[in-house]
Amino acid sequence: MLDIKLIRENPDFVRERLALRGAGDEGHITPLLQFDEARRTALAEVETLKATRNRVSKEIGALMGQKKLAEAEAKKQETRDLGDKIASLDKVAAQAEADRDQLMLRLPNLPHASVVPGKTAEDNPEIRVHGAKPEFAFKPKGHVELCEALKLVDFARATKLSGSGFLLYTNWGARLERALIQFLLDLHITEHGYTEIAPPLMVGPQCLEGVGQFPKFKDQYYGVAEGDDAGKLGKLYLIPTAETPVANIHRDELLKEADLPVRYCAYTPCFRGEAGAAGVGTRGMIRVHQFDKVELIKIVRPEQGYDELEKMVGNAERVLQLLGLHYRVIMLCTGDMGFGSAKTYDIEVWAPGQGSYLEVSSCSNCEDFQARRMNLRFKSETAGNIFPHILNGSGTALARLFVALVETHQQADGSVVIPSALQPYLKTDRIAAAS
RNA sequence: GGAGAGAUGGCUGAGUGGUUUAAGGCACACGCCUGGAAAGCGUGCGUAGGUAACACUACCGGGGGUUCGAAUCCCCCUCUCUCCGCCA
Numbered sequence: 001m002l003d004i005k006l007i008r009e010n011p012d013f014v015r016e017r018l019a020l021r022g023a024g025d026e027g028h029i030t031p032l033l034q035f036d037e038a039r040r041t042a043l044a045e046v047e048t049l050k051a052t053r054n055r056v057s058k059e060i061g062a063l064m065g066q067k068k069l070a071e072a073e074a075k076k077q078e079t080r081d082l083g084d085k086i087a088s089l090d091k092v093a094a095q096a097e098a099d100r101d102q103l104m105l106r107l108p109n110l111p112h113a114s115v116v117p118g119k120t121a122e123d124n125p126e127i128r129v130h131g132a133k134p135e136f137a138f139k140p141k142g143h144v145e146l147c148e149a150l151k152l153v154d155f156a157r158a159t160k161l162s163g164s165g166f167l168l169y170t171n172w173g174a175r176l177e178r179a180l181i182q183f184l185l186d187l188h189i190t191e192h193g194y195t196e197i198a199p200p201l202m203v204g205p206q207c208l209e210g211v212g213q214f215p216k217f218k219d220q221y222y223g224v225a226e227g228d229d230a231g232k233l234g235k236l237y238l239i240p241t242a243e244t245p246v247a248n249i250h251r252d253e254l255l256k257e258a259d260l261p262v263r264y265c266a267y268t269p270c271f272r273g274e275a276g277a278a279g280v281g282t283r284g285m286i287r288v289h290q291f292d293k294v295e296l297i298k299i300v301r302p303e304q305g306y307d308e309l310e311k312m313v314g315n316a317e318r319v320l321q322l323l324g325l326h327y328r329v330i331m332l333c334t335g336d337m338g339f340g341s342a343k344t345y346d347i348e349v350w351a352p353g354q355g356s357y358l359e360v361s362s363c364s365n366c367e368d369f370q371a372r373r374m375n376l377r378f379k380s381e382t383a384g385n386i387f388p389h390i391l392n393g394s395g396t397a398l399a400r401l402f403v404a405l406v407e408t409h410q411q412a413d414g415s416v417v418i419p420s421a422l423q424p425y426l427k428t429d430r431i432a433a434a435s
Numbered sequence: 436g437g438a439g440a441g442a443u444g445g446c447u448g449a450g451u452g453g454u455u456u457a458a459g460g461c462a463c464a465c466g467c468c469u470g471g472a473a474a475g476c477g478u479g480c481g482u483a484g485g486u487a488a489c490a491c492u493a494c495c496g497g498g499g500g501u502u503c504g505a506a507u508c509c510c511c512c513u514c515u516c517u518c519c520g521c522c523a
Contacts, residue, residue, distance in 0.1 A: 057504040061453030
């Protein structure tokens with residue numbers, strides 16, 4: 001959520017920054033300010049009435065104490081209809097506030113000044129490249145062919161169980177997936193200073209609202225019900241990313257400045273409806289309804305936000321470096337960024353069998369946008385209570401990392417060589433057809 | 436699922452209709468004291484809106500009601516704890 005004061009005092013600045021996203025949100029500022037003004041007008045009026053009521057009530061109390069009952073009764077009569085006026089004006093103010101907040105929740109974050117203006121992914125600048133595309137003396141296979149030959153993933157049976165977009169890892173495929181998860185967690189926890197978290201996989205709607213997935217993108221997520229009695233419980237949702245539960249851990253809290261920075265790392269499966277994406281990259285493991293991910297979350301003082309973002313990208317890059325993968329880092333332009341983000345870097349790993357780069361990490365600084373939505377603050381020793389910056393980044397997404405790994409390290413004989421950093425976890429240096 | 440007890444500021448904890456603008460304590464900040472510190476003493480200190488600054492308004496788990504007036508009385512809901520039942 002944006003700061004209402006910023007919108008009031010600097011509407012043109014806000015319109016300009018919103019326009020850079022190219023989604024037309026700047027048009028909501030004028031009606032939003034009208035609701036805000038209506039609310040403030042009603043509030044000023046009703047507060048005057050309440051002040052009167054409070055004063056007279058106090059006088060009545062004093063008169064009763066002095067046993068001047070007749071005078072007290074007269075005063076009661078005098079203020080009897082005040083309550084009705086107050087109640088109706090309160091409703092006016094509440095309605096205006098609800099209208100205003102409805103719009104507030106649907107406004108995306110403002111892009112940071114350092115973000116390159118642009119409309120689509122085509123406009124995303126490349127920031128840096130690590131390594132080079134590997135060269136093969138043979139025609140590299142795609143991951144689907146490799147996985148089927150090595151029996152790492154049973155695509156057909158996964159579809160039988162759950163429909164398209166689900167994966168059934170088998171034998172060495174399942175072991176490789178588990179080894180990668182363990183490797184990623186250990187790396188971030190022991191070398192990058194994160195604290196491990198294992199959160200719930202189902203959360204209430206407030207969590208999705210807190211990070212900006214609700215109300216605007218409600219159709220993207222899986223809701224779950226308990227038995228046939230769905231209406232009784234508040235509805236729960238399968239998390240689309242560990243960001244949803246983990247970023248909300250300190251919702252409605254007032255942290256101490258000494259508690260910061262908070263750095264959390266969590267492995268979870270992620271569930272996504274991928275509505276509207278049917279037929280786009282649906283073959284194989286690139287776009288699925290359920291995948292594993294190790295997520296990084298930071299809560300930091302605002303002045304540290306962008307330093308911490310750079311470090312977070314570095315933490316994710318380290319994964320790919322240790323696994324011997326070629327990748328590039330790009331910055332998302334203003335038109336391509338997610339709803340809550342002020343600045344985002346994507347890391348794309350090279351998949352030789354696909355002949356393309358795959359997004360395996362997205363690292364964002366949401367500044368105080370999410371903190372406002374979830375009312376998370378910290379007590380500054382010098383400047384009162386402050387909304388911290390909240391950052392999230394994948395470190396990294398698993399199914400696509402799996403793809404890049406098997407496609408990059410495939411051999412002429414059809415086997416896959418395991419990078420040395422991963423060998424202690426998988427307990428083999430190679431996966432071959434007969435093994 | 437059944438029965439009972441609870442939910443008050445960063446924490447703790449009083450408060451059962453009217454000087455409560457939420458007591459006291461802890462923590463925190465500043466000062467006195469001290470060679471320095473601790474202890475002690477003094478002052479300040481909830482959140483949000485509002486104002487140039489005051490004033491003022493709201494907030495005692497959430498929502499509704501009674502009343503001139505509600506932390507306090509009534510109703511509904513949520514959550515926590517204890518016991519029982521069920522259960523990996």
